[in-house]
Amino acid sequence: MKTALINGSPKVKSSNSGILLEDLKAYLVETEAVEFGLHTGTAAKEKAEALNQADALVFSFPLYVDGIPGHLLSCLADLEEASSKSKGIRVYGIVNCGFYEGIQAEPALQVLQNWCEKAGYVWGGGVGVGGGGGLAQMPKTKSGHGPREPIEKALKALAEAICSEHVQGDQQAQDHQQIQENQYVSVAFPRFLYKLAAQMGWRQMMKASGGKARDLGRRPEGGED
Amino acid sequence: MKLIITDLENFKVPVEGDYKIIQPQGNIRNCIGCFGCWTRTPGRCVIHDGYENTGIDMSKCTELIFVSRCYYGSVSPFVKTVQDRAISYIHPDFVMRRGEMHHKRRYSNVIQLSAYYYGETVTDAEKETARKILQANADNYDGRVKNIYFYKSAEELEGIRI
Numbered sequence: 157m158k159t160a161l162i163n164g165s166p167k168v169k170s171s172n173s174g175i176l177l178e179d180l181k182a183y184l185v186e187t188e189a190v191e192f193g194l195h196t197g198t199a200a201k202e203k204a205e206a207l208n209q210a211d212a213l214v215f216s217f218p219l220y221v222d223g224i225p226g227h228l229l230s231c232l233a234d235l236e237e238a239s240s241k242s243k244g245i246r247v248y249g250i251v252n253c254g255f256y257e258g259i260q261a262e263p264a265l266q267v268l269q270n271w272c273e274k275a276g277y278v279w280g281g282g283v284g285v286g287g288g289g290g291l292a293q294m295p296k297t298k299s300g301h302g303p304r305e306p307i308e309k310a311l312k313a314l315a316e317a318i319c320s321e322h323v324q325g326d327q328q329a330q331d332h333q334q335i336q337e338n339q340y341v342s343v344a345f346p347r348f349l350y351k352l353a354a355q356m357g358w359r360q361m362m363k364a365s366g367g368k369a370r371d372l373g374r375r376p377e378g379g380e381d
Numbered sequence: 382m383k384l385i386i387t388d389l390e391n392f393k394v395p396v397e398g399d400y401k402i403i404q405p406q407g408n409i410r411n412c413i414g415c416f417g418c419w420t421r422t423p424g425r426c427v428i429h430d431g432y433e434n435t436g437i438d439m440s441k442c443t444e445l446i447f448v449s450r451c452y453y454g455s456v457s458p459f460v461k462t463v464q465d466r467a468i469s470y471i472h473p474d475f476v477m478r479r480g481e482m483h484h485k486r487r488y489s490n491v492i493q494l495s496a497y498y499y500g501e502t503v504t505d506a507e508k509e510t511a512r513k514i515l516q517a518n519a520d521n522y523d524g525r526v527k528n529i530y531f532y533k534s535a536e537e538l539e540g541i542r543i
Binding site: 165166167171196197218220221222223224225226227229230232233255256257260262263266267268269270271273274347351354355358361362364365367371372373374375376 | 411412413414416419420421422423424425437440452453454455456457458459461462463464465468472473474475481482483487488502504506507509510513514517518521
């Protein structure tokens, strides 16, 4: 069984989407995991053909304005055109939200599910990760502990679903259009502290750019009050 | 002022009143997630390709109108990329609204959002997703949903007035 792990972040390196795929990969057993990147607005024909050879596709991407980032949406349209529409390839999604509530990723997962319908793939379910903006700053602790624990648990369940559906076989997967319900989780870190940490982060970035904290609220020339 | 964001290069839909339109003119570059529009040049995207001022345009509008082909319940890649490049309309800091985390306002205008979708094969599930996304956009811009419509083709839209 071959599983394509698709990083849909516009960032080639150091993305939270990449961290989530790495975490998932650690739980994927009995499957060959192949990594792909969709970082720009086109999915080349060769890449689309390679993805059609996989048994399962896992898309990991950041939530952009309540949906799928524009460049990835464009890639999905390319992949729909190139889809073989007959193999029963299963598709899973991991959406990383800057907001604390993972449920805010629900519409983005629905877009991916709707895409499956059009492209002839089988929707397998997804995970909406809340508080994902801070993943890089959150140390990985031993399993079952630390702020990333709820996310790891959800990814483990997703990995189990990916592997078990392979055992069940394609026909059964096609009979059950959605194999598992979407899971919505948040980091195990108090919401008010997450909010505070984000605010401190923006001020540090602003200072690093040579500005002052109050500049964060600047209304540029031409903008209204 | 109405701000219209559309993927139609040849926009023939009659519009009532004052408006500005953002439509495909040359290549648009996608958001790269650098947050420069919040921390380097607050209010303006750092990519200079003609699409860097949408956040400012949004601050001047009373209505934001998407006229777009429906892609799986989303606006089209072009319209979505314009939206992705315009998060500077809001402030990076978080606030709580109705029990959920959203972004603080940068400006005081309250936007009414409408979407005019077109496409021959838009499914009921896609329509449901589109409704959810427009409401989520309104929540995040701290605005209101005005209307959402679905048409079979872009030509059909020429017979209406927005």
